[in-house]
Amino acid sequence: MPTPKSIGSAKARPGEIQYGKWEAFRHPTGQVEFLPVVIAQGVKDGPCLWLTAGIHGPEHTGPLVLHELINPQLVGEMRGTIVAIPALNPVGLRMMLRQPHPDSKDPNRLWPDGKPDKPHDPDKEPPSPLEVTYEKLFQAMLESADFLIDYHNAWTNSISFAFQDRILFRPDGDGTARAEAEALLGKQQEMLHAYGHTVVGEMPIKKLIEEDLHRSTSAALLYLGGKPAFTAELGTGHMPDPAIIHASVAGTRNVMRWAGMLDGEREPIQGIKVIDPGYPVRRLSTPRMKKAGVILHLLQSGEMVVKGQPVAEVKDIWGRPIGDGLVHSEYDGFVLGRSHGIFFYPGEAVMSMAVPLEGEMVEPYPNDYFKHE
Numbered sequence: 001m002p003t004p005k006s007i008g009s010a011k012a013r014p015g016e017i018q019y020g021k022w023e024a025f026r027h028p029t030g031q032v033e034f035l036p037v038v039i040a041q042g043v044k045d046g047p048c049l050w051l052t053a054g055i056h057g058p059e060h061t062g063p064l065v066l067h068e069l070i071n072p073q074l075v076g077e078m079r080g081t082i083v084a085i086p087a088l089n090p091v092g093l094r095m096m097l098r099q100p101h102p103d104s105k106d107p108n109r110l111w112p113d114g115k116p117d118k119p120h121d122p123d124k125e126p127p128s129p130l131e132v133t134y135e136k137l138f139q140a141m142l143e144s145a146d147f148l149i150d151y152h153n154a155w156t157n158s159i160s161f162a163f164q165d166r167i168l169f170r171p172d173g174d175g176t177a178r179a180e181a182e183a184l185l186g187k188q189q190e191m192l193h194a195y196g197h198t199v200v201g202e203m204p205i206k207k208l209i210e211e212d213l214h215r216s217t218s219a220a221l222l223y224l225g226g227k228p229a230f231t232a233e234l235g236t237g238h239m240p241d242p243a244i245i246h247a248s249v250a251g252t253r254n255v256m257r258w259a260g261m262l263d264g265e266r267e268p269i270q271g272i273k274v275i276d277p278g279y280p281v282r283r284l285s286t287p288r289m290k291k292a293g294v295i296l297h298l299l300q301s302g303e304m305v306v307k308g309q310p311v312a313e314v315k316d317i318w319g320r321p322i323g324d325g326l327v328h329s330e331y332d333g334f335v336l337g338r339s340h341g342i343f344f345y346p347g348e349a350v351m352s353m354a355v356p357l358e359g360e361m362v363e364p365y366p367n368d369y370f371k372h373e
């Protein structure tokens with residue numbers, strides 16, 4: 001893609017790190033909300049890697065990964081350009097809220113969905129200031145990004161892993177679109193392999209669209225830009241783990257080597273657990289409680305699980321076992337993270353697991369997707 005000349009007030013300069021602001025929107029109290037921008041450019045030409053973080057307020061590791069990654073030594077060695085946005089949602093980050101004012105929706109479900117503009121409906125709320133901001137920023141991303149990593153945190157004490165989005169395409173008559181989507185899947189897998197952390201597939205396509213996950217930062221660039229992208233999940237968000245920060249920086253530099261932006265041997269990913277069960281996996285919140293109760297987890301994040309294995313003890317508030325006193329796993333797989341707290345209602349999931357993948361990684365958009373609602 002063409003090298004960006006500037007993003008917001010940050011101007012790209014070969015061999016330099018430049019800092020600036022992307023004007024987002026104005027608060028009613030007069031302050032202008034901006035997104036911080038860093039452009040790091042090597043002296044030699046090369047691809048453009050976008051690195052974004054901080055769209056979810058309680059997830060504080062991503063900005064620290066960018067701070068450690070981008071330094072004069074890297075710029076001295078690299079080809080091409082990094083465009084980094086360390087705070088996609090400044091209000092959320094300051095308040096540690098996932099859905100902060102002025103938007104009540106999950107901000108990582110607000111990126112463009114590729115649907116035609118809907119006719120004006122006076123009974124509907126217009127897009128929020130944050131949604132409008134992301135729509136504009138997405139244009140800048142489309143114009144320059146060859147690859148993207150969006151940094152997040154999953155759950156308290158979860159392992160470091162990367163989400164692999166499934167890939168949607170708009171079917172055409174001759175199969176070209178499917179072939180392109182398959183080629184994109186291949187690139188995405190290479191990029192994830194280069195990053196070198198545990199890889200977990202997203203939920204099946206129908207569910208993913210229901211949850212608006214096709215409107216995440218990485219999914220929007222994959223589907224609408226046709227560029228490899230993924231979401232990095234970096235453990236506990238409110239207490240960043242230095243080992244995960246270092247391992248994510250090493251993984252990102254390995255992605256840059258894969259992309260031709262850095263020379264040298266692949267760096268080892270150290271200090272974190274990397275799990276390859278030997279079969280592809282996808283995320284699932286499981287097992288779910290059958291009755292209300294108080295639980296004590298029996299497993300750690302990153303441990304392998306077999307179907308039927310007890311994963312937690314369950315008691316009533318008086319301390320008496322409920323049923324056989326145990327919650328059992330319904331799947332083979334491994335623990336990504338455990339739901340925090342001890343009090344659970346029926347239907348609430350005790351853990352997030354990686355379970356055997358089902359469904360396709362590449363699928364056409366559903367038939368009714370592009371019709372007006």
Ligand SMILES: [Zn+2]
Binds near residue numbers: 059152
């Ligand atoms: Zn997140």
